[in-house]
Amino acid sequence: MKFSFQFREYSPKIEEIYGTILTLGNGHIGIRGEIELEPTVYGTTVIGIYDYTPYFYREIVNAPRVIGLDMIFNGEPINISTHKLLKYEKELDIEKGSLKTWVELETNKGTRIYYESLRIVHGKRKNVALLKFKFKTDKKGVLTLINPIDIDVANPSYRPEILVKHCDVEELDFGEDFIYAGVKTIDRKYTLDIASSLLPNEKVDRSVIKSAKGIAEVLSIEVEANRVYEFVKYMIISSEKVPDLKDKALKELREVKKLGFNKLFAEHKEYWSEIWKKAKVEIYGDEEAEKCLNFNIFHLIQSLPRDSNISLAARGIHGFGYRGHVFWDTEIYALPFFIAVFPEDAKRMLIYRHKNLEAAKKNAKLNGYEGAQFPWESVDDGYEATPSLIPLDMMGKELVRIYTREEEHHITADISYIVDFYYKFTNDEDFMAKYGLEIIFETARFWASRIEFDEKKGYVIKKVIGPDEYHEHVDNNFFTNLMAKHNLLLGVTYYKKALKRGGTWKDTVDRVGIREEEVQKWNEIAKKIYLPRQIDGVFEEFDGYFDLEDYSVDPHGIGEARLPEEIRKKIGKTKLIKQADVIAAQYLLKDQFDIKTIKKNFDYYIVRTTHASSLSMPIYAIVASWLGYEDLAYEYFMKCAYADLKNLYGNTHDGFHLAAAGGAWQVLFRGFCGIDIEGNCIKIAPRLPSKWKAVKFGFSFRGAWLEIKITPKEVVVKNVEGKKTIKLDILGKELLLRPNEQIVVSF
Ligand code: BGC
Numbered sequence: 001m002k003f004s005f006q007f008r009e010y011s012p013k014i015e016e017i018y019g020t021i022l023t024l025g026n027g028h029i030g031i032r033g034e035i036e037l038e039p040t041v042y043g044t045t046v047i048g049i050y051d052y053t054p055y056f057y058r059e060i061v062n063a064p065r066v067i068g069l070d071m072i073f074n075g076e077p078i079n080i081s082t083h084k085l086l087k088y089e090k091e092l093d094i095e096k097g098s099l100k101t102w103v104e105l106e107t108n109k110g111t112r113i114y115y116e117s118l119r120i121v122h123g124k125r126k127n128v129a130l131l132k133f134k135f136k137t138d139k140k141g142v143l144t145l146i147n148p149i150d151i152d153v154a155n156p157s158y159r160p161e162i163l164v165k166h167c168d169v170e171e172l173d174f175g176e177d178f179i180y181a182g183v184k185t186i187d188r189k190y191t192l193d194i195a196s197s198l199l200p201n202e203k204v205d206r207s208v209i210k211s212a213k214g215i216a217e218v219l220s221i222e223v224e225a226n227r228v229y230e231f232v233k234y235m236i237i238s239s240e241k242v243p244d245l246k247d248k249a250l251k252e253l254r255e256v257k258k259l260g261f262n263k264l265f266a267e268h269k270e271y272w273s274e275i276w277k278k279a280k281v282e283i284y285g286d287e288e289a290e291k292c293l294n295f296n297i298f299h300l301i302q303s304l305p306r307d308s309n310i311s312l313a314a315r316g317i318h319g320f321g322y323r324g325h326v327f328w329d330t331e332i333y334a335l336p337f338f339i340a341v342f343p344e345d346a347k348r349m350l351i352y353r354h355k356n357l358e359a360a361k362k363n364a365k366l367n368g369y370e371g372a373q374f375p376w377e378s379v380d381d382g383y384e385a386t387p388s389l390i391p392l393d394m395m396g397k398e399l400v401r402i403y404t405r406e407e408e409h410h411i412t413a414d415i416s417y418i419v420d421f422y423y424k425f426t427n428d429e430d431f432m433a434k435y436g437l438e439i440i441f442e443t444a445r446f447w448a449s450r451i452e453f454d455e456k457k458g459y460v461i462k463k464v465i466g467p468d469e470y471h472e473h474v475d476n477n478f479f480t481n482l483m484a485k486h487n488l489l490l491g492v493t494y495y496k497k498a499l500k501r502g503g504t505w506k507d508t509v510d511r512v513g514i515r516e517e518e519v520q521k522w523n524e525i526a527k528k529i530y531l532p533r534q535i536d537g538v539f540e541e542f543d544g545y546f547d548l549e550d551y552s553v554d555p556h557g558i559g560e561a562r563l564p565e566e567i568r569k570k571i572g573k574t575k576l577i578k579q580a581d582v583i584a585a586q587y588l589l590k591d592q593f594d595i596k597t598i599k600k601n602f603d604y605y606i607v608r609t610t611h612a613s614s615l616s617m618p619i620y621a622i623v624a625s626w627l628g629y630e631d632l633a634y635e636y637f638m639k640c641a642y643a644d645l646k647n648l649y650g651n652t653h654d655g656f657h658l659a660a661a662g663g664a665w666q667v668l669f670r671g672f673c674g675i676d677i678e679g680n681c682i683k684i685a686p687r688l689p690s691k692w693k694a695v696k697f698g699f700s701f702r703g704a705w706l707e708i709k710i711t712p713k714e715v716v717v718k719n720v721e722g723k724k725t726i727k728l729d730i731l732g733k734e735l736l737l738r739p740n741e742q743i744v745v746s747f
Contacts, residue, residue, distance in 0.1 A: 003094045003291055005645075010080065010088040015040075016653035021644050022092050022099050023318040023656070024119065025302035028126035029237050030317025033090070035101055036069040036117065036131060037080055041163075043153035045317045046192060046239050047303075048310040050324065050380040051166040051185040055158055057385040060313065060324025061166040062155045064181055064214065066196050066235045067119065067129065070146035073137060076107050078115075083107045094298040097123060097272040098265075112138040122264060123271030126306060127252060131233040132261050140225045147198040147233060148216035149181040156320055158390050167192070171246070172215040174208040178253055179215045182246055189380075193249040195236045199257060202229060232261045275301060278341055278698060278705075281668060285693035292641035293668065296661035299644075300334060303658060304345050310380050311352040315655025322655070325377035325385050326352075328411045331418040332588070333615060334662035339418075340669065340699040343426050350422060353415050354435035356382025357442060360412075364446050367406075371445025374415055376408045403472045407465040409450065413483035416443045417588060420490050424677045427702045433504035437494055441512045444491025444522050447484045451525055458528035466542065467584050467615070468577040474542035476532050479585040486589060488526040495519045537600035539582050549574045552607040556635065558648055559612045575608050579616035580623075587619050590676070599627050606632075614643050618663020625671035625687050633671060634689045640664040668695070673710055677701075681727040681734075684717070686710045701726060704739070718742040 007018055015034050019042060022033020030045035043065035050058040071078040080088065080103055087104035103115040117133035135143060151172075154163035170191075171182040180195045198219060205220040223229055234257050238249045256264060279297050283290035303316035314329045315321035330349060338346035353360075353374065359382030360372035367373060375384035386405035392398040419436045422428065428436075451459045457476075461484060466477035495514055498505035532540035540546050551567055551574045560568055567574060580587070583605055586598050602623055611617055621636035643660040644652045669675050673695065674685035682701060694711040704722025708715070715730050719737045726737045730745040737743050 003294055005092045005094070005291075005295065007090045007092075008088060010085055012038075012081070017647055018090060020318045020652050020654070020656055021299075022090060023299070023302070023316070024097065024099055024121040024129075025317040026121045026123050026126055027302070027304050027306040028239075029121050029129060030302070031067050031119070031121055031129055032318065033092070033099060035080065035090075035103075036067050036119075037071065037078065037103070037115070039068070040065070041153070041156060042319075043150065044194075044237055045324075046237060047305045047317055048307065048380060049185065049190045049192065049239055050310075051189070052187045053155065053157070053164050053166075053323070055387045055390060056323045056325075057383070057387070058323075058379040058381070059155060059164075059166075060320065061185055061190075062153045062320065063167060063192055063237070064153055064183060064194055065148075065150040066194055066237060067131060068148055068150055069131070069133070069233065070148065070216075071115075071135070072144040072146070073107070073111060073113065074109070074139070074141035076109055076111070078105075078107065078113055080105060083113075094295055095272065095276065096269050097121075097298075097302075098268075111141075120265065120268050121302075123268045123275075125252075125256070125264070125267075127236050127238040127249070128256055128264070129235040129237065130256075130261060130264060131235070133231055133233070135223070135229045135231070136226065137223065138225055140223060143221050143223045143229070145198060145200075145219045145221070145231065146216050147179070147196060147219070149179055149194050149196055149214045151181055151183065151214035152212065158387075159394055161394060169214075172210050173246075174215060174217065175250075177257070178250055179208060179217050180246065180250065181215055190239060191241075191245060193236070193238045193245045195249045195253045196233065197253060197257060198231055198233045200229070200231050280697065281665075282694075282696040283692055284695070285691050286689070289638065289641065289689075289692075292638070292645060293664055295645065296641055296664050297337070299656050300337060300658060300661050300665075301342075303656070304338065304342075305348070305352075308348040308351040308355060311349040311378070312658060313655075314658060316658050319653065319655025321651060322377070323385075325379060327377060327659075328414045329615065329659035329662075331414050332584075333618065333659035333666070335418050336421065336669070337662050337665040339422050339425050340701075343422070343428075343700050346422060347426075347428070347431055350419060350431070350439075351435055353419075354439055357438065359383050361442065364449075369446055370449035371447075372412070372439070372442035373409070373446045373450075374412045374443075376404050376411050404465055404469065407463060407472060408469070409461075409464050410466065410477075410480045410483050412443050412446055413480070413487040416440050416487045416490055417483065420494075425701060430504070432494075433508050437498060437505060437508045438512050440487070440490050440494050441509075441514050444488050445518070447488050448518075448522055448525055451484065451529070454530065457530040459525045460530050466581050467579055468541060468581040469613075470572050470576060470578045471542060471545070472572065474544070476530055477542045478532055478539050478582045479541075481529050481531055482585045482589060482592075485526045485529040488522040488529075492519055492523045492526070537597050538604045539601060541577065541581050541605075545575065550608075551576050553610055555606045555609070555632070557611070558617075558639070559650075560610055563610070577605065577609050579609065579611065579613040580619035581605070583623055584619050587623055587670075591678075595626065598623060602627060602629075614640070614649055614657040614660040615663065618660060618667055621663075621667040622671035625667065626674070628687065630687070630689060633667070637664060637667040637671070637689075640667060668697075669699075673708070678729070681729050682706075683729040684708075684710075684715055685731055686715060688712060706737075714744055714746040716742060716744045 019032040019034040034040045044063045053059045084106040089102040091100045114136040122128035154165045167183040173180040311326045313324045364373035377386040379385045389399045462475045466479045617636040625633035640660045641664045643657045676683040696709045707718040
């Protein structure tokens with residue numbers, strides 16, 4: 001695979017978009033793609049480091065910036081925005097996980113400067129980032145290089161004029177071969193140790209400055225005209241919870257300096273090469289789709305936390321949109337990719353939810369319910385982090401009330417859904433005994449207490465917000481009710497399985513204190529859960545939705561800006577919906593609907609959906625593909641894949657849309673390739689876009705690694721690593737795939 005992405009424009013606004021799409025990360029550190037030579041508000045993100053903030057409870061911390069570099073040549077500061085820029089080019093290489101930059105400029109005093117850099121955030125060494133750069137000029141003179149650790153960073157907040165500082169500097173230090181900053185978050189929960197060193201090949205004069213902005217080493221070097229000078233900047237960003245962290249960080253800095261850039265880069269390339277062996281998707285006949293999809297996969301992988309104190313944030317490590325909070329985006333949109341391709345990583349993210357089960361139980365109690373209620377937005381401690389009020393003006397007089405915190409309850413069922421999905425893919429008995437069963441039981445308990453009995457309707461769920469957030473305080477949202485039912489039935493099924501199996505599964509039942517009568521009640525509620533009216537086959541999104549003012553939109557557009565103002569103002573009183581809702585339920589619980597009903601619902605809702613959320617198109621794309629709406633499915637698939645590359649939602653600078661990224665992969669897997677797990681069997685019923693000559697990728701299933709190739713004429717499945725025979729159903733043909741064998745089905 002050879003994938004690189006080139007970008008050639010320069011302006012501070014565009015640079016912010018590049019900042020997101022050229023972010024490099026390794027599941028611990030995230031460094032945005034803005035050029036190192038210009039100032040920026042973005043520092044470093046360290047996954048899992050959160051701090052208290054007004055209105056949003058806790059947010060991911062904008063940690064000190066280490067990637068920055070200042071240059072002065074013969075007294076002239078070399079900012080690219082203050083001289084004549086002759087060439088500006090950036091290249092993201094997703095195969096190697098590196099970012100290159102080329103700059104050529106003529107300074108105001110007429111000096112030509114050539115600058116070239118290569119940066120990586122090391123794949124195998126989680127605390128390490130590197131910047132190698134070259135400098136050349138057409139005049140001789142003195143080059144001054146300033147290598148800072150910039151502690152003067154703050155998070156952008158709900159108001160542009162208010163910045164929130166999260167880092168308290170404990171110590172700035174330096175030695176012959178390092179500069180160092182030790183910082184703590186304001187709440188004292190986390191410590192960060194940051195060390196850096198610039199290593200030139202030449203003899204230089206070195207001094208260090210400390211200021212309110214932090215600490216910097218300053219190197220002065222006499223340069224000749226037209227000679228290339230090369231430097232390597234080593235960076236350590238560590239947040240380990242050990243007593244001698246500073247010493248450890250400095251030791252690691254010395255160690256990597258000793259190894260040198262080339263060795264470290266070779267290790268890093270090896271890491272990505274191993275990753276791509278599993279993650280890569282090959283699409284023959286559509287290079288554009290292939291490139292874009294792998295680009296999204298690259299960003300998903302970079303964002304996945306290495307430990308389970310936090311899960312994947314909605315906007316990744318790429319920006320401060322949604323404050324690093326974890327939503328249902330993770331479970332429903334991103335995790336299916338990880339479950340299928342990197343199940344061990346997916347497991348960690350599920351363990352994160354289990355770790356926060358106590359917080360979810362407290363949350364339920366606080367709201368008057370039983371069991372575990374997961375927060376709509378979650379952070380490092382598992383408590384509810386959704387703001388309930390956001391001030392629009394500086395004085396906080398005009399406040400926007402956010403109800404998702406109190407009403408968007410489907411997240412709890414979404415988490416159970418994905419626990420079951422994980423088990424179906426992995427058969428991970430141990431995980432279920434230790435974590436999964438408890439999540440399913442405690443969430444079923446929640447729904448049993450959340451649901452009310454209505455004499456006429458049966459069991460109802462009042463006052464919620466479904467995935468379509470335009471309509472608040474609604475009763476019996478189709479998605480929520482159906483997912484709650486599914487959650488309760490999972491409780492029943494897994495309870496029965498646990499009794500049958502005994503051992504650690506039965507121990508979990510006892511530990512959680514699940515009683516037979518309780519489970520019977522879950523079953524009764526599930527059977528009698530009310531669903532809103534169905535007219536002409538179309539399910540009403542919630543009670544009363546069909547009575548709202550009708551309004552339709554062009555299904556090819558995105559967002560609300562295209563709507564007349566009077567409609568925008570009263571959007572919640574119209575039938576317009578923000579994103580897939582009924583269709584999302586029909587996607588996730590596909591087996592409960594026949595294709596005719598799905599089609600009726602799709603046709604009805606598609607012209608009433610604004611797709612204002614990037615979570616909308618992936619689901620519509622998958623279902624469109626099932627329905628044979630090939631053009632629409634392909635169009636939506638490409639829009640998911642291009643969400644950030646083309647800044648389709650206008651807010652790419654705030655971070656990567658990881659739900660759209662994971663969604664794009666699901667369009668391939670569940671939509672175009674029609675892969676589904678039913679019991680022990682993998683069903684494959686492909687509907688490839690007609691220009692695709694073939695698609696090839698791998699996934700893991702219950703300990704086996706399967707390689708699959710689909711062309712318009714055949715499906716080939718290889719059982720590469722497994723020890724087990726796998727049951728397949730390829731377009732209705734049932735087959736057994738033995739270890740180290742392959743099956744070809746032609747049609
Ligand atoms: C969407 C939610 C989503 C959130 C974070 C909102 O705009 O409506 O479904 O979870 O963004 O991506």
